[in-house]
Amino acid sequence: xxxxxxxxxxxxxxxxHLWSDTAQPTTLAxxxxxxxxxxxxxxxxxxxxVEALAREVALLDALAGATAVPVPVPLVHRADLGVLVxxxxxxxxxxxxxxxxxPAVEHALINVLTAVRRVEPEPPMEVDDHPNEAWLADARExxxxxxxxxxxxxxxxxxxxxxxAPPPTRSVRVAQHNDLGAEHILVDESGQVTGIxxxxxAALADPARDTGLLLRDLGSAVxxxxxxxxxxxxxxxxRARIYFHARCKWLEDLAYGLEDPAGRVAYxxxxxxxxxxxxxxx
Numbered sequence: 001x002x003x004x005x006x007x008x009x010x011x012x013x014x015x016x017h018l019w020s021d022t023a024q025p026t027t028l029a030x031x032x033x034x035x036x037x038x039x040x041x042x043x044x045x046x047x048x049x050v051e052a053l054a055r056e057v058a059l060l061d062a063l064a065g066a067t068a069v070p071v072p073v074p075l076v077h078r079a080d081l082g083v084l085v086x087x088x089x090x091x092x093x094x095x096x097x098x099x100x101x102x103p104a105v106e107h108a109l110i111n112v113l114t115a116v117r118r119v120e121p122e123p124p125m126e127v128d129d130h131p132n133e134a135w136l137a138d139a140r141e142x143x144x145x146x147x148x149x150x151x152x153x154x155x156x157x158x159x160x161x162x163x164x165a166p167p168p169t170r171s172v173r174v175a176q177h178n179d180l181g182a183e184h185i186l187v188d189e190s191g192q193v194t195g196i197x198x199x200x201x202a203a204l205a206d207p208a209r210d211t212g213l214l215l216r217d218l219g220s221a222v223x224x225x226x227x228x229x230x231x232x233x234x235x236x237x238x239r240a241r242i243y244f245h246a247r248c249k250w251l252e253d254l255a256y257g258l259e260d261p262a263g264r265v266a267y268x269x270x271x272x273x274x275x276x277x278x279x280x281x282x
Contacts, residue, residue: 001027001037008046008081009039016076018042018085034200038088043072045084047200051123053077053084056199058121060086067115069108070195091186091194094217095266098182098273100191101218108193109185109222110229113210116175116202117230125175128203132166132241135248142251146258157279161247167240173204180210181253182217182270207231208238212245216253217270219277243278250278 006025013019019040028043029036037044047053057077064073076085094100140162147155177184179201186195207230215223223242227234234242250271257267 001025005035005037005046008083009037009044012044012076012078012081012083012085013039016085018075041088042075043086043088045200047082050079050082052200053082054079055121055123055125056202057084058123059116059119059125059199059202062119062121063112063115066119067112069112069115069193071112071199072195072197089186089195089197091188094182094185094187095270097187098217098270100187100189101222102191104190104192105185105187105218106222106225106229108196109180109214109226112196113176113180113226113230116177119175125203127173128178128201128205128209129173130205131169132244133169135245136162136166139248139251142255145255146251149254149258154275154279158247158251161279167237167244170206170208170241172206174207175204176202176207176210178203178205178209180213181249183266206241206245208241208245211242213249215242215246216250216274216278219274246278250274 009025010021013023014021019042023040025037025039025044027035028038033048035046037046045053054077057074060072060074063071070089072086072089074084074086076083094105143150143155143158143162150158177196177199179198180196184196184198185193186197188194207227211223211227214226223246224234224239227238227242231238253267254271257264257271261268
């Protein structure tokens, strides 16, 4: 953490009476445009994209009264700093508790995704129209980055998927989390959902995006149950889109884990655990 970041966090805590001068911040994540810090029970997210942050804050404010599922509640939004502050939600990511998946998780996911579709934040969510052909091209690049790690048999199974034509890009766009992986679903020891976090990528997009991620991490039973709870039992073409996005995002997560194998062990373990159900069914 740089001295400038420490000074920014100290000013936030003092100005908004959130934490004391003696609080010790830690860095949770850092990307090309975003950094996330933890300070004395609070989460501080800083981004260079202040417009995207404003959309996220508007959505979180709207969701707070629209769903029983906990989501981050903005306490401080500083556009001048590109900063959002909220209280840290309890629980641990399902990425680290894969044995905690059950009906309670399915019901919570249906509840929160129904609420996302119902609210009307201002400013509104953007449209994410990344076509399926582009998803497939990205997946092919990710295979090349991961081929030696996968081994011959698994690489061949992935390559067979990549040789197929992608399903047609769907014209229907619905509001969704758009990054609903297991790392963003928090649960307690009993398997109750204690929060859905990281709404940065929320957008109007193909509904198979979120359910595809659920299939990737939690299995087809959960993903198809959530899809049915939102839109009725998925037809074969919708199942094909769900599996397509699950497989593309599986490759994306594997490539992400391989960028920092020591620091992203959970992602690599999840990729190994989920390979069979992602690439073995339809």
